[in-house]
Amino acid sequence: MEIARGYEGTKEAFTLRMVRKVEGFFTSRRDLIRTIHWVMFFIFIILLLIPPLLPYPPEEATALNNFTLFANFLFWGLWFPLVLLSTIIFGRAWCGILCPQGALSEYASKKGLGKIPPRWLRWEGTPILSFVFVTILGQLVGVRDYPLPMVEIFGGTMVLALITGLLFTKGHRTWCRYLCPIGLLLGIFSRLGMVNFEGRLVRKGEKGWNTLCPTFIDLSRKQTSRHCIECFKCANWRNPNAMRLSLRRPGQELEGISGYEPSLYEVLFLFGATGLALGAFYWQASPLYIQYKMALGRAFLDLGLGGFIGKSGPWWIMVNYPEAGEVFNYLDLIGISTFMILTMVLALAFLSLITISSTLSLGGSRSRGELFVMLGYIYAPVALISIVTGLGAELFEPLPHGRVLKGILISLGALWSLHLSYRIIKRETGRAKVTPLVLHASGIVALVSAWYRVIV
Numbered sequence: 001m002e003i004a005r006g007y008e009g010t011k012e013a014f015t016l017r018m019v020r021k022v023e024g025f026f027t028s029r030r031d032l033i034r035t036i037h038w039v040m041f042f043i044f045i046i047l048l049l050i051p052p053l054l055p056y057p058p059e060e061a062t063a064l065n066n067f068t069l070f071a072n073f074l075f076w077g078l079w080f081p082l083v084l085l086s087t088i089i090f091g092r093a094w095c096g097i098l099c100p101q102g103a104l105s106e107y108a109s110k111k112g113l114g115k116i117p118p119r120w121l122r123w124e125g126t127p128i129l130s131f132v133f134v135t136i137l138g139q140l141v142g143v144r145d146y147p148l149p150m151v152e153i154f155g156g157t158m159v160l161a162l163i164t165g166l167l168f169t170k171g172h173r174t175w176c177r178y179l180c181p182i183g184l185l186l187g188i189f190s191r192l193g194m195v196n197f198e199g200r201l202v203r204k205g206e207k208g209w210n211t212l213c214p215t216f217i218d219l220s221r222k223q224t225s226r227h228c229i230e231c232f233k234c235a236n237w238r239n240p241n242a243m244r245l246s247l248r249r250p251g252q253e254l255e256g257i258s259g260y261e262p263s264l265y266e267v268l269f270l271f272g273a274t275g276l277a278l279g280a281f282y283w284q285a286s287p288l289y290i291q292y293k294m295a296l297g298r299a300f301l302d303l304g305l306g307g308f309i310g311k312s313g314p315w316w317i318m319v320n321y322p323e324a325g326e327v328f329n330y331l332d333l334i335g336i337s338t339f340m341i342l343t344m345v346l347a348l349a350f351l352s353l354i355t356i357s358s359t360l361s362l363g364g365s366r367s368r369g370e371l372f373v374m375l376g377y378i379y380a381p382v383a384l385i386s387i388v389t390g391l392g393a394e395l396f397e398p399l400p401h402g403r404v405l406k407g408i409l410i411s412l413g414a415l416w417s418l419h420l421s422y423r424i425i426k427r428e429t430g431r432a433k434v435t436p437l438v439l440h441a442s443g444i445v446a447l448v449s450a451w452y453r454v455i456v
């Protein structure tokens, strides 16, 4: 929205001028974005490929004097938590401007076969499966602790992004839209973000979505920011009819989610991903997992499979580093993966139950299914902040009062979710109904206390 006459010199006019400057900069400097992509690609390759060639870090080494630990800190202490957190302010700017993987896939597609992505790949559940598989594999191989699994996971996804690019739709990012393990998560959290591209772009003689937007957004009908990677290709600072970069209040899209293409898959993924992430922390820190593993071990012994579960496997399916004193066996492999799937299913069932109960108490003209999807997004802020603080252990722990900071952040995430529940329910019913609010508050408190136990 442009500032109306009479508002010149106000804060709004200043903000709008800044937004237009940013838009003008990125639309006129595409060469710079390309250079950034290649620089990021080479940094990524160095950080990924050098550590496996170096000896295992001695115990007294730190990120300041050891390259392996330095690279590990950049990946897990900075990159992962900050990319997720940045969605609140910058949306998916990481994807469009910085991510080497998505860029490689797009550049490769220009030279590739240009096939249409098959229907199974375009299924909304595909990125969910990709996330679940990569998250569990990452835990089994110790991706946060050892360099070789980093090559396996990040290098592997890079190669798959390249192959996807070479196979499918020229000039597009089939990988980012349908396969990237974190694309869906970034998409949901970008709905909380302050940045959006607005407008309707219909170009004469072509289907805008087919040729212009790398993530297949129909620019003549764009509503939500979930698939927008902020590549600025649809914006043109010289053309007032092009899409425009705009700012909005954080959380605004989710407060009015019914007008922004709500998705059942996204909500189910949000519930399940929270549980899966929790499982990844619980198996490492909770006696619950030890009890589960012992019960599983006894069951295998009763079946006469003691020999099998005691064996260890290759490093690319499970942790196997005798030099670091850590070797998994098949019992660990089965225990960790099933435990994480169980926590995922439990969170999915628990949050679904609360949301269903809430929809039943709401009434109104919408179908129960529509209400369920809208209300499910309430958990996005608390999930985002919990995952960031959980994964960002390397970032928070060296800070003074790091644990207190994590506690404060999670509490803020919970308050944001509570506020979101109030806004969505009030918008839907015209007033703040107590029963659904209490139901969602109990869900949020349960999530927060589950996270507190393992990360604060």
Ligand code: SF4
Binding pocket: 094, 095, 096, 099, 100, 101, 102, 103, 161, 173, 175, 176, 177, 180, 181, 182, 183, 186, 229
């Ligand atoms: S969707 Fe994934 S691969 Fe694509 S740009 Fe974003 S993070 Fe990178």
Ligand code: SF4
Binding pocket: 197, 212, 213, 214, 215, 217, 222, 227, 228, 229, 230, 231, 232, 233, 234, 235, 243
């Ligand atoms: S909507 Fe525009 S900025 Fe967003 S991904 Fe598509 S072309 Fe890029």
